[in-house]
Amino acid sequence: MGGTHLWVAQRVTAMILAVAVVVHLVTILVAVRGGLSAAEIIGRTRGNEAWLVFYGVFALAAGLHGAIGLRGIAAEWLGWRGRGFDLAWLGIGLVTAIFGIRAAVGLYAA
Amino acid sequence: MRPDPRPRSHPTYIAFLVHRLSGLLLALFLPLHFWALSNAIAGEATLEGFLRWTDNGLVKASETALVILLAAHLAGGLRVLALEFLGWRSSQKTMVAASAGVSFAAGLLFLLNL
Numbered sequence: 644m645g646g647t648h649l650w651v652a653q654r655v656t657a658m659i660l661a662v663a664v665v666v667h668l669v670t671i672l673v674a675v676r677g678g679l680s681a682a683e684i685i686g687r688t689r690g691n692e693a694w695l696v697f698y699g700v701f702a703l704a705a706g707l708h709g710a711i712g713l714r715g716i717a718a719e720w721l722g723w724r725g726r727g728f729d730l731a732w733l734g735i736g737l738v739t740a741i742f743g744i745r746a747a748v749g750l751y752a753a
Numbered sequence: 754m755r756p757d758p759r760p761r762s763h764p765t766y767i768a769f770l771v772h773r774l775s776g777l778l779l780a781l782f783l784p785l786h787f788w789a790l791s792n793a794i795a796g797e798a799t800l801e802g803f804l805r806w807t808d809n810g811l812v813k814a815s816e817t818a819l820v821i822l823l824a825a826h827l828a829g830g831l832r833v834l835a836l837e838f839l840g841w842r843s844s845q846k847t848m849v850a851a852s853a854g855v856s857f858a859a860g861l862l863f864l865l866n867l
Binding site for chain 1 (some may be wrong): 775780793838
């Protein structure tokens with residue numbers, strides 16, 4: 644997995660996130676009006692495949708995007724480079740995404 | 754860290770710095786966010802308990818900071834994509850980023866009732 648693949652992955656996830664983050668920010672603003680409540684959140688997401696797919700894709704894109712971003716900063720600021728580090732960052736990104744997807748499944752199945 | 758000869762007072766450098774620092778903080782927060790939510794969302798009662806735990810000034814201030822960081826990183830990211838994929842010039846993208854950032858921040862501050 645070379646730098647070009649990671650650059651492409653970072654841009655593709657960025658384009659997904661550009662849309663997903665706008666949806667997320669609007670959802671936050673709607674949800675906090677009148678106070679956050681579990682019943683309101685779960686009422687929106689329980690059994691709803693559209694939200695499950697949205698949050699699943701969002702979590703995967705965010706997990707990978709964050710890890711690739713940290714990889715770039717660590718390479719520049721700390722000199723952490725090479726295949727071993729790349730695989731470690733990929734692992735961190737995927738584990739992060741799995742927790743996010745687990746949360747999305749929780750919202751669907753709650 | 755090697756010294757970089759490029760000028761640092763330029764608006765483009767400020768935009769780069771905001772994008773990098775907001776991205777760094779968001780990337781460090783993200784695993785915590787997902788881990789906490791994946792544990793909290795085990796049913797309506799556990800989620801409600803978690804949400805009531807977040808009802809304090811420190812968490813609310815952190816949430817507001819994170820929302821602003823996310824909006825800033827979104828605006829900076831759109832600037833990068835516009836530069837790389839639409840061929841926009843530096844002056845255009847900086848203005849777009851600045852206006853998007855200011856409008857988002859103003860809107861968010863208003864809607865979060867601060």
